[in-house]
Amino acid sequence: xxxxxxPITSLELTLPNELGYELVARDAVAAFAxxxxxxLDQIDDLKTALCEACINAIEHGNSLKPxxxxxxxxxxxxxxxxxxxxxxxxxxxxxxxxxxxxxEKLAGLGSxxxxxxxxxxQLCDESGFVSRNDTGNCFRLAFQRRRVTRLGR
Amino acid sequence: MxxxxxxxxxxxxxxxxxxxxxxxxxxxxxxxxxxxxxRRMGFHDxxxxxxxxxVSEAVTNAIEHGNQQDAxxKVVVLLTARDDExxxxxxxxxxxxxxxxxxxxxxxxxxxxEKFDKGxxxxxxxRELMDEVEFTTVPSGGNQVRMVIHLEQ
Numbered sequence: 001x002x003x004x005x006x007p008i009t010s011l012e013l014t015l016p017n018e019l020g021y022e023l024v025a026r027d028a029v030a031a032f033a034x035x036x037x038x039x040l041d042q043i044d045d046l047k048t049a050l051c052e053a054c055i056n057a058i059e060h061g062n063s064l065k066p067x068x069x070x071x072x073x074x075x076x077x078x079x080x081x082x083x084x085x086x087x088x089x090x091x092x093x094x095x096x097x098x099x100x101x102x103x104e105k106l107a108g109l110g111s112x113x114x115x116x117x118x119x120x121x122q123l124c125d126e127s128g129f130v131s132r133n134d135t136g137n138c139f140r141l142a143f144q145r146r147r148v149t150r151l152g153r
Numbered sequence: 154m155x156x157x158x159x160x161x162x163x164x165x166x167x168x169x170x171x172x173x174x175x176x177x178x179x180x181x182x183x184x185x186x187x188x189x190x191x192r193r194m195g196f197h198d199x200x201x202x203x204x205x206x207x208v209s210e211a212v213t214n215a216i217e218h219g220n221q222q223d224a225x226x227k228v229v230v231l232l233t234a235r236d237d238e239x240x241x242x243x244x245x246x247x248x249x250x251x252x253x254x255x256x257x258x259x260x261x262x263x264x265x266x267e268k269f270d271k272g273x274x275x276x277x278x279x280r281e282l283m284d285e286v287e288f289t290t291v292p293s294g295g296n297q298v299r300m301v302i303h304l305e306q
Contacts, residue, residue, distance in 0.1 A: 009224075011182060012172040020193065024169060027189035031182040 010075040017068040022054035045123040052116040053085040061087030061137040081143045089136035171230040175220040180212035183230045203282040210275035211243040219245025219296045238303045247295035256288040
């Protein structure tokens with residue numbers, strides 16, 4: 001794997017493809033976010049969203065293969081912290097046309113799992129898969145560093 | 154391969170790579186990442202605290218001395234988790250090559266008290282806190298310190 005050109009304030013991290021290591025990534029990125037002056041509430045959201053994104057990369061993108069890696073990059077763009085979680089793309093992401101809602105899942109119409117992307121979208125200011133030149137899925141999460149409190153969240 | 158064929162198994166290693174900006178303060182990212190991994194491996198709290206101090210000193214040296222606080226330069230921290238030990242390698246890009254005399258001398262407290270600058274204890278601390286310590290210059294010209302902390306069951 002190669003890293004893209006790094007702006008000055010950036011952090012890059014690569015992890016073994018094993019469940020549990022998302023917690024190490026969580027603590028690394030939380031420490032980076034603290035250095036950037038983000039609020040504790042935002043950092044809590046970031047930690048949950050990052051863990052979900054890493055678990056998706058380990059379980060789905062890299063299909064739990066132990067010899068693969070997960071690559072995480074964090075950089076500051078204007079007033080945003082942008083995090084990318086990339087896997088090696090054993091299983092490319094294929095969006096479901098109409099994912100079940102929480103109410104439908106609770107009603108037993110589908111698995112109670114599979115809510116990670118929805119959860120991430122509620123916690124970040126921006127999230128989604130981005131295209132990469134080489135193989136692999138790359139999921140981007142962005143947080144405003146000075147977020148205005150949104151009531152009703 | 155059956156277990157009986159597996160006479161000399163390779164030690165299982167899990168590697169985390171971290172690339173940090175050369176800015177004072179970002180050593181905390183390395184400290185928190187190393188502590189998170191060490192706790193996951195089962196190190197006791199006092200050993201985790203020793204590890205954090207040693208990592209902090211090694212990364213601070215890399216930022217301040219090796220990379221001369223040039224924020225465009227990176228500090229690379231490799232954390233290698235084995236069944237019975239954690240190996241931490243901290244490498245800079247070698248804007249200034251470390252004088253090997255200072256990696257072996259112990260500072261004398263009487264001398265230090267007379268000086269305005271009370272620093273210079275980092276390498277001594279690292280040697281006191283870690284089980285194995287080795288300073289090298291890598292072929293690309295950077296300074297590297299390799300520290301090992303053993304996991305006592």
